[in-house]
Amino acid sequence: MFTILSLVLFMMVFGKLLIFAIKVGWGILKIATYLIFLPVLVLMLIFGGMFYIALPVMLIAGITGLAARA
Numbered sequence: 001m002f003t004i005l006s007l008v009l010f011m012m013v014f015g016k017l018l019i020f021a022i023k024v025g026w027g028i029l030k031i032a033t034y035l036i037f038l039p040v041l042v043l044m045l046i047f048g049g050m051f052y053i054a055l056p057v058m059l060i061a062g063i064t065g066l067a068a069r070a
Contacts, residue, residue, distance in 0.1 A: 045057065
């Protein structure tokens with residue numbers, strides 16, 4: 001009986017830790033996307049001569065950033 005109770009409690013704690021780890025990973029991925037991948041993409045578009053595509057990408061990212069902080 002004690003073993004079953006211990007296993008159930010262990011699974012509950014492990015499940016909560018797993019959900020917390022997924023949330024933290026998702027948050028880090030969003031931060032990395034905004035700080036690393038998006039500026040690199042915009043710079044590649046500008047240096048590649050596709051300024052007319054890079055400008056709307058910068059505008060959408062800026063509006064999204066402002067809306068997220070509001």
